[in-house]
Amino acid sequence: MSDPLVHPASRQIIVREDWLRQTQEPILEPALPIVDPHHHLWAKDHGDYLLPDLLEDTASGHDVRGTIFVQCGEMYRASGPDDEKSLGETEFVTGAAAMSASGRYGPTRACAGIIGMVDLTLGDRVAPLLEAHTAVAGGRFCGIRNRTAWHASPEVTSNLVTPPPGPLEHPAFADGAKRLAAFGLPLDVWAYHTQLPHVIALARAVPELTVVVDHVGGPLGIGPFAGKQAEVFSEWKRRMQELAALPNVVVKVGGLTMYVSGFDFHHRPKPPGSEELAKTWRPYVETCIEAFGPSRCMFESNFPVDKGMCSYPVLWNALKRLAAGAGADEKTALFSGTAMRVYKLDRLPASLAIDLSSP
Template sequence: MKVVDPHIHLWDLKTHHYLWLANPGVSFAGDARDLKHDYLIADLLKDAGDIELLKCVHVEANHDPADPVEETRWLQSVAQAPGSRSMPNAIVAGVDLSAKNAAQILEGHAAFANTRGVRQILNVHRDKLYDYVGRHFIREAAWRENFGLLRRHGMSFDMQLYPSQMDEAAALASEHHDTQFIVNHAGMFVDRDSVAGYRAWRDGMRTLAQCPNIAVKISGLAMFDHRWTVESLRPYVLETIDTFGVERAMFASNFPVDRQFGAYGDLWRAYASIVGAASDAEKDALFVRNAERLYRI
């Protein structure tokens, strides 16, 4: 089985600093203490096993906020190292677009050949268990002004948010129609204990999908479903594909975070089972071609 994985994380704890791994805790996404070890290309390839990993995209791993460009510098060196198979083939770098030096940080990331875009986590939730950032960046004037700089560098924006934020995100995407947006983790349907929660996710995703410059990664589902099965993933996978269309959806692993809840091969085979009745061209798009096109690899 051949895949391009558009959402992986790497870290080297011997040489780099990650606040969340320095003092790991337990959250809805699992026990970060289980992740407090180096995770490098060799580890990813070992986890891949019989899955033929053709290419991968590294998404920022909450590296030291004092020097986000250092993560990109390191990842570029990893991609150029012998035995790396040129992985990661693309880098989605970290930036705080509300920071005074955001323009400088973007220029620093843009200097590296494999940089394709940036991510800044936006998740805000009324329940502190799920709240990541505690502020609505999209509503801040300085953040929005700096967001406009992505176009100058030809950068995409990986967008991690909750359903309650999707209307505002769609408005932002419409304003920046020439910037590619990529929704992370199928929109992070978190409020699963009510019909209203499901409708908020479904309707929010449909609103996002109305913007032709928004695509989606089907990933991270295990963060909310620690005992997942093919059948428990099926409705979210199929609804996401139906909403965005085969041409704007792609599967991803979110490894090693989702490694806490299952093996790499089992996850990809689950995806393959869910879309087993799709055409060969549709499967090729979901597993390989869309990631290559959207991340230009």
């Protein structure tokens, strides 16, 4: 049965600002600096999320010093070689980043890092494309992500465009990943828990590449996995521990209120508060932090995708509750340090830098 609150094409939960406003909370640890390492910008049928929308969220109480944009297939060039069309997305986001860096829109440095799209199945041919994106981004290009999340069930999808089933298994993908590593750039991988063996194989095949596993490794809770949370959790945890044994793998901790997760907060009369979210997310978050350690974990918002179930201030409150027992250095890693190091934002020139010093 279709869910009336899920957009039929994007398979994303429809954002309802009036519904989100029903849950208001005081901001926890408002002086804790945050670098949000995973968000999107887009103009879509299911709702725009552009720079003003992002900055409205980042200015909602938490001390968000900077953000990283992650590819989502937006504003591709309308003409030219297919392999170069994704340069349009990098151009689009670079413009938003420049607007933010002017300081006219507040202190947050939005899109200080840009993760774009270069098809790694092109193998050796990725090098000139990486050079082009790097040039276009003006120093902000900090990684790439391909469309890789896939499952055979037509009920399981989270991409606007469904990729072919095997990009991670493509013979040339590892070759492209090696070229990416030579540029010193990490690879973000959005894969469901059923695909984690392929992620493990890739990380082993290219040990010089930093692999960033998005959204805690994608435990599924819809389609054939609906009602099987315990079974899925057991398999997911085992695979994540295997990934954690590989020193070149890092994990983004978040993305747990996407439609594919199987939670149904969006059907409640009111949105969840941070205490309930923290309780729900705790097994996944604690598993990741225990396996990888704070220095290989980074908290993320995944907005606006996760905005269908919770607001930006409530999401970060929940993550702060989950990190309440951590030491100061561990909190710094989780909320900003790991992202700054992995994406090399700590090496940005002064004109583009994220200021993490005390206010």
